[in-house]
Amino acid sequence: MKDEKLLKVLIETNEKRENPVNPDILRQILSIIMLNPLEEDRGRSQDQIKHIITKTRE
Numbered sequence: 001m002k003d004e005k006l007l008k009v010l011i012e013t014n015e016k017r018e019n020p021v022n023p024d025i026l027r028q029i030l031s032i033i034m035l036n037p038l039e040e041d042r043g044r045s046q047d048q049i050k051h052i053i054t055k056t057r058e
Contacts (some may be wrong), residue, residue: 003034006028007026007030010027010030014026022056025053029049029052030050032037032048032049032052033045
């Protein structure tokens with residue numbers, strides 16, 4: 001349940017930005033972060049997030 005609340009707050013905050021990010025992208029990034037919480041997972045997580053961001057810019 002915490003994850004859903006965190007996502008809700010993240011999406012609400014994002015909607016108030018001048019240039020909001022697509023909520024689906026936020027969901028994907030949050031999912032990666034939640035599935036890879038350890039410091040040793042950080043590099044892999046960053047690579048996955050970069051891939052998502054790069055894919056959306058194409």
